[in-house]
Structures are given as structure tokens and as C-alpha cells.
Amino acid sequence: MKKLIFLSLLSSFIGFAQDDLLNEIDSIPQNQKVESAFKSLKIVNLESTKLASKGDFYFIVAHRFGFVNNGFDDFFGLDNANTQLKFLYGVNDWLTVHVSRSGFQKTYDAAVKYRLFAQGENNFPVTIVGFNSIAVNSELKKENYPNLKFENRLGYVTQLLISRKFSEKLSLELAPTVFHENTLRDILDENNMVISPNPQDNTQYAIGIGGRYKLTKRWSFNVDYAAHLNRANESIYKNPLSIGFDLETGGHVFQMHFTNSTAMHETGYLGQTVGDWTKGEFGFGFNLVRVF
Numbered sequence: 450m451k452k453l454i455f456l457s458l459l460s461s462f463i464g465f466a467q468d469d470l471l472n473e474i475d476s477i478p479q480n481q482k483v484e485s486a487f488k489s490l491k492i493v494n495l496e497s498t499k500l501a502s503k504g505d506f507y508f509i510v511a512h513r514f515g516f517v518n519n520g521f522d523d524f525f526g527l528d529n530a531n532t533q534l535k536f537l538y539g540v541n542d543w544l545t546v547h548v549s550r551s552g553f554q555k556t557y558d559a560a561v562k563y564r565l566f567a568q569g570e571n572n573f574p575v576t577i578v579g580f581n582s583i584a585v586n587s588e589l590k591k592e593n594y595p596n597l598k599f600e601n602r603l604g605y606v607t608q609l610l611i612s613r614k615f616s617e618k619l620s621l622e623l624a625p626t627v628f629h630e631n632t633l634r635d636i637l638d639e640n641n642m643v644i645s646p647n648p649q650d651n652t653q654y655a656i657g658i659g660g661r662y663k664l665t666k667r668w669s670f671n672v673d674y675a676a677h678l679n680r681a682n683e684s685i686y687k688n689p690l691s692i693g694f695d696l697e698t699g700g701h702v703f704q705m706h707f708t709n710s711t712a713m714h715e716t717g718y719l720g721q722t723v724g725d726w727t728k729g730e731f732g733f734g735f736n737l738v739r740v741f
């Protein structure tokens with residue numbers, strides 16, 4: 450029932466946006482490839498349909514601080530920081546690859562992002578980009594889990610990123626997602642009993658939605674959200690919601706935001722977000738994107 454309600458609301462939202470913005474759509478040239486709908490490679494947490502240009506090399510530093518609800522005890526979360534370092538390269542204009550390392554569960558991940566269709570090309574109405582990643586949780590130790598196997602550390606993600614640039618100011622994106630987590634699902638103790646039985650299916654489904662609204666030449670307002678579609682009723686995890694601003698300054702983009710997610714790689718923020726916005730469980734974060 451939750452899924453049907455969400456999908457109905459989502460369909461209504463998309464229909465409303467299209468009807469309300471017909472006059473802005475007319476400003477997009479027909480039969481001409483549209484410039485990228487987003488200025489940064491991510492909206493906030495959610496991957497955008499932007500790809501690196503051929504030969505461009507990016508270095509990205511991302512931080513997520515602790516939740517603000519603890520007040521001065523940890524200086525509104527600033528005492529607790531989770532960092533991700535990412536290296537990204539444009540193999541050509543339609544293919545981008547990256548590798549990164551995150552403090553969250555000491556995770557390493559690698560990904561490819563590839564353009565399938567471009568908005569405006571042959572009058573195609575949207576841009577469609579594929580995204581696939583694999584993550585390795587290196588926090589798990591063999592001494593704690595004697596039967597630990599390498600595959601127990603792995604998580605996989607497949608996304609289809611669908612965006613439309615409605616005008617020079619407004620861009621929206623939809624991201625149907627499938628992800629699979631092996632971590633801690635099948636690890637057995639010395640008695641061959643499953644450790645911490647988890648009612649959550651290994652294979653999970655989500656749908657992300659995000660957007661960008663350009664405020665000035667250099668500033669934009671960004672938001673993204675992902676609804677988990679088959680989360681177990683017993684789960685402690687929440688849907689990630691992030692709200693913030695982008696600042697374009699020459700050779701880099703500085704993204705500042707508030708989010709209830711500590712993790713920055715896909716399986717982490719989609720499947721293991723714990724913050725509840727209604728309880729003040731969100732924190733400040735930023736992504737610093739530098740291109741060479």
C-alpha cells in the first residue's frame with residue numbers, strides 16, 4: 450500500500466510539474482543537445498546525470514558531520530566528521546569512472562556512469578544515464594568473524610538516472626534503483642549460526658527524486674530524497690533526505706547541505722540512513738569538487 454501511495458503521488462508530482470512549466474519548456478531548443486541539467490556530478494547524495502568531460506580529472510572531498518540535536522555536547526555535530534575522498538575521470542564524453550574511500554564502515558567503492566540518451570538530441574525529451582557501483586566494507590575483521598568471506602563485505606548498486614532540464618533555472622531527476630547488500634547477511638559464527646539475523650532482504654529497491662533550481666549566476670538550491678520500497682517493518686533505518694545549496698567558483702563547485710545520512714556511498718545512504726529529521730537527527734555536510 451505504501452508503495453502504491455508513493456508512486457501515485459510521484460506520478461501526480463511529475464504531471465503537475467510538466468503542466469505548470471510548459472511555458473518554460475518552450476525555452477529549451479528543439480532537436481539540439483541540451484547542456485547538462487546539473488552543474489555538479491551529484492545533486493547532494495544522489496548521482497546527477499552530469500558526466501565528466503573527456504580527459505577531465507576530478508578530486509572530490511566530502512564531509513558529513515554529526516547530528517545537530519546533541520547541541521553543544523559535540524558542538525552541533527562538528528566534533529564528529531565522516532569523510533570521503535574520491536578520484537574521478539572522464540574516459541570520454543559518455544563514460545565516467547570513479548574510485549573512493551569513505552570513513553563510514555571504512556568503505557572502498559568503484560563505479561561507472563554512462564550516458565544512454567541525451568535530452569534534445571533527435572528531440573529526445575530527457576537525459577538517461579546508467580550508474581553501477583560496487584562497495585567493499587573493510588571494517589569487518591576476520592578475528593571477530595572467523596567465517597568471514599570476502600563476498601560478505603560487498604554491496605552492489607544499479608541505477609537509471611532520468612533527468613529533464615525544464616528551463617535554465619529548473620532541472621528534475623528520477624532515479625529507480627536496485628541494490629544488493631551481502632554485508633552481515635550470511636556471516637556465520639563458530640556454531641554455524643547466522644550472526645544478528647536480519648529480516649531485510651539482501652536485494653532492495655528504491656526510487657530517488659531530486660532537483661536543482663538556479664537562484665543566481667553562481668548559486669543554486671538542491672534537494673534529493675530516496676524512498677526505500679521494500680524495507681523490513683523491523684528496520685531502524687530511514688529514507689535519506691538532503692537539502693542544500695551549490696556555489697560555483699571557477700574551477701570547482703562547493704556544495705553545502707543538511708542531510709540525515711552519514712554515509713556517502715550508495716548502499717550506505719540508501720540502506721543504512723539512521724537520522725530522523727523530525728527529531729533533529731540531521732547534520733551539516735559539504736562536497737568540494739575540484740576539476741583539473
